[in-house]
Amino acid sequence: MDFGRAQAKSLVNIAGVKSLPARAVEEARLYVSASLLRILQTCATNRVNNAPPPTVKLDRLSRRFGTRWALRAVTLEVQPGEIVGVIGHNGSGKSTLLRVISTALRPSVGDGWIYGHHLVREAVTVRRHIGFLAHAPGLYEDLTATENLIFAARMFGIAEDGIEGVLERVGLAHARAERVRGFSAGMQRRLALARLILGAPRVLLLDEPYNNFDPQGIELVNDVIQDVANAGGSALVVLHDQRQGERVLDRVIELNRGALVVNPADVQPLTFATPSGLPA
């Protein structure tokens, strides 16, 4: 496995480790080479076992804005049916992570796949699978609720007969002919959710989905997530507060300054010999 010093160094830089001695870089190189070998073995085993491929696979996904790294080498796999919470302080890169996976932003370094489709090279296919709920509802204020969904259906390339049902489901049937300009923040969120449901996504990317929702709204969001997971899809849910999504989350990952906070318990299963003297 060829993993050069330069790459090891640049990874160390991206990971944001304070000045490392050359010896440590060298050991990191050996360590990563060994990890790669293990990943290869896992791939081979998976192929034999016919395990379902991960819905989301990220490989050292990183994004920089000008001179600031908002996301550093995030490596992650999400399995079918899994619902993953993403927590972290303000500015820890949670929203950037979702936006890069949604293909709204290109990764600066690293790769990612949705159902095996590459985020950059197969962006249009990826967009068929994902449903992204951003902070801003992203609606057209001069169109009515129904018209917004008609536009979405045409852009998705699907039939328009599901619109009524979706409006019923998010509880906006009574306001279907009203312009979005007059909607409250909660109603706008519901309409954005309706658009997301309409696209029938298999991977949900939800950025603080519980904001502006009343308790019924929160139940609605949870139901939507649960439905996608039951159908074999996955969800990444950015949260302020872990308790909000307690009912549905399978596990929670934490971001700190753009990097995944690694839980020591997750590292243990590695079976190969770790080079000595590696900083813990």
Place this chain on the structure above:
Amino acid sequence: MAFAHDMRRVRAIVWKDLASERRSKAGFNAVAFLGVLILLLFGFALGPDTEALRDAAAGALWLAILFAGVLAFNRSYQLELDGAALEPLLLYPAPRWTIFAGKFVANLLFVLLLELIIVPVAIVLFQVKSGAGWLPAIGVNLLGSVGFVALGTFYASMASRSRAREVLLPLLLFPMLVPVLLAATEASSSLLAGNPMRDAGAWAQLLAVFDVIFLVASFLAFDHVIEV
């Protein structure tokens, strides 16, 4: 099949842009009024001499269309930026060209509607007599508008998302428009003068060539600028 879906997407964007524009009437009315105002100011600047007015009519008309129309292009992206709707728009599983095509057609219809108001006003104010019939004049207007809107739609996609967008769009767009403006003005004015040199047709052909070049170029370049 895929192409039918894409055409449906283009129509959806056109319909959405025009519906939003129609419902906030203020925008179109203000832009059309600005066009009329520019014509009026040209009239004052050129003086009351009928001959001088008639000679300058084609140039004044095209400048009024340019200055009024340029306001429309930034508006068309403002619509997306206001509610942060650009990101969802880019995340639909649609090829990028459908977005450019939709915006282009919507802007073209907007500008043609604008001309429907400005052109009659120009005819009245500048006491224009149709020398070679109105049909060729309408054709030239159509050709000129296509080139103008193709470049405008492309440059506004960048200018509307930068600092100082009000200045940047005309600064980028107007120099690029020189060929279109020249050909359109020359064709129009020789038509209005009864086509004495018989060169309106040549200018119109040249204009059509420019239209094709700029349409293709902006279509191709749009892919590279809309995502970042």
Place this chain on the structure above:
Amino acid sequence: MSTAIPIDTRRKTVTTAPAQSIEWLGIVALLAVMTAQVLGVLNSPPDRDMGHLQKIMYVHVPAAWNAFIAFFAVAIASLLYLWKGEERYDLVAASAAEVGTLFTGLTLALGSIWGRPTWGVWWTWDPRLTSTAVLFIVFVGYLALRSFVEDSDRRAQWSAAVGLLGALNVPIVYMSVKWWRTLHQMQSSPSTVDPEFVVGLRTNGVAILLVLIYFITKRYRAARMERAAEHLAERVALGGA
């Protein structure tokens, strides 16, 4: 499994390379310009119609040639950037655009100074004059765009597209203005001027090309250093080595 480490293939960023001094090129360029003037002024008699005024041509015409070379470089570098996505092509395009704009401005100013006594006007709407002016404005717009966009990826991507379209526009503008009005004298190229002037024009052409290369290289080096400083600041901010 050679593709195991796809490290940043798309957006390759510049690094500090050990910069060799290129001041010698500046000195050579300066000497060349001086030699060319001496050759030009000493070897050519006063022009039949224009007298010594004609000497302006020795800088005016080569400056115009070289401005076109610079804008050609902008187009090529922009194309390469869109194709490969490497930052250095963006920096080359920016440097060439700056120098090209400067040379175009020089061409216009000298042409105007020459036109006043020759034609009796500072400005005429002839095809080459007008299209040069349009070219000047197009690239002023290009530089304005660069200064109005903060994000470096976005700036590079946008200005590459604008630079390409601007370059594409040059022949189109020229053709349309030529149709529109023609009253210029024949093109001042070595084939239409007397042999005595050819030496001056050609040596000046080469000398000013050297100046162009020197300027672009200098500007490119400065841009690289700025960018490398940014990367360094970034690494320090991230706490890396």
